[in-house]
Every structure is written in structure tokens, then in C-alpha cells.
Amino acid sequence: MSNRNHYYLSIADIRSAHGADPALAWQGASPDDLAAVLQEALRGTGLFERWRAMQPDPDEVDTSLAATDPQATASAKVADLHVDLDLVTDLPMRVVRPRLNWLIGSGWQLRDMRAA
Template sequence: MSLFLIHIEHYTRAHGTEPALAFAGGSPEALAEAIEDALRNPALFTRWCALQHDPDKVPAELGALDPGASVRADQRDLHVELEIHSALPMKLIAQRLTWLIGPHWDVRNIK
């Protein structure tokens, strides 16, 4: 299992561009829960697939899950630091973060 340290500079702007996928919660804790759910459960991936031109051609491996994933958020002023523990590759974590909060994040470290 890897540890991904993610930085969100302006938490209040952290929303994805597609309303059907975007995070709409009001706290860093709610964001951590939404990300954890996106890594553990297929609902977000299923919604994304439904938006694709040909959902049946989406590679199944893009929907990989990690039932043991955990996410913790720490707010400091307007920015949030996330600690994501997951066995999923960064490619899939990045995909789900982008769906939920758009480009408003960056990786600080992977251990």
C-alpha cells in the first residue's frame, strides 16, 4: 500500500468540471470521505462511464477498486493536505481526484 500526499491550494475552488461527478460537499472531511468512497466503491466510475460516448468500450481496469483505501484531510487556512493510503496506482487516484475536484490539486509526495 502506498501513501500519496496531495495538496489542494484553494479548497473552496476544488470542484470538478462535470456536475454529475464533481464534489459538492462543504468540508475537508466530506472531501476525504468522497475520495475514499471513490477509491473503494464503483459509483463514481459508473457515473463517469455513463457519460462516455461508448461506455461498453471503457477498459474495465480503469474501474479498479481498493476496499482498504483510506483518506485523511487536514485543513490549514484555505488549503487542504490529503493523505491517501491505497494500493491503486497514481494514475487511477489522479483520475478520480480530477473527476471530483478538477485540476485543483497536486502531488507532494508518494511513499
């Protein structure tokens, strides 16, 4: 039995979709670039470790947020005036959400979630 989920997300304005902290924020411009960076952020701990090092007491950070999924996939495409972002991962939204926020801020919306 698989715990993989397919998250369907929407980004209203990809041009302004950048996290608040430039040290963590996505700096690209295309949907493909965003998908590649997000996929890497879910597969590895690099983004999490950069964020953790910035915390007042890194040793007190909840280590469950460091979870990764080496098989995570992300794809993005322009649809009308927004970008559709599809994620397939076994990571729960409580792990995915902060990584999205660090990378692109709050300009995204979860449209649907289904078992993958």
C-alpha cells in the same frame, strides 16, 4: 509484501475544488467531507460507473480504471492556507488521478508518494 502507497496531496483552494461536470463533482465544503467522498470513490465503483455511463461508447472504456481498494483510506486537514489530503491505497496513480479530477478538478498537487 504490500503494494500500498501513501499519497500526500495538497489542494490550494478547497472552496473552488470541484470537478468540471456537476454530475461527478464533489459538492461539499469541508476537508472531512472531501476525504469521505474520495475514500468512497476509491473503495467502490459508483463514481467510475457514473463517468463510464457518460462516455460515447461505455463498452470501450478501459476497465482497468474501474479498480477499487476496499481498504483505501483518506484524510484531510487545513494546513496554513491550503488543505493537506493523505491517501493510503494499493491503487496506482493512473486510477486515483481521474477520480480526483472528476471530484475536484485539477486544483490538486501530488506532493509526495511513499510505500505505506
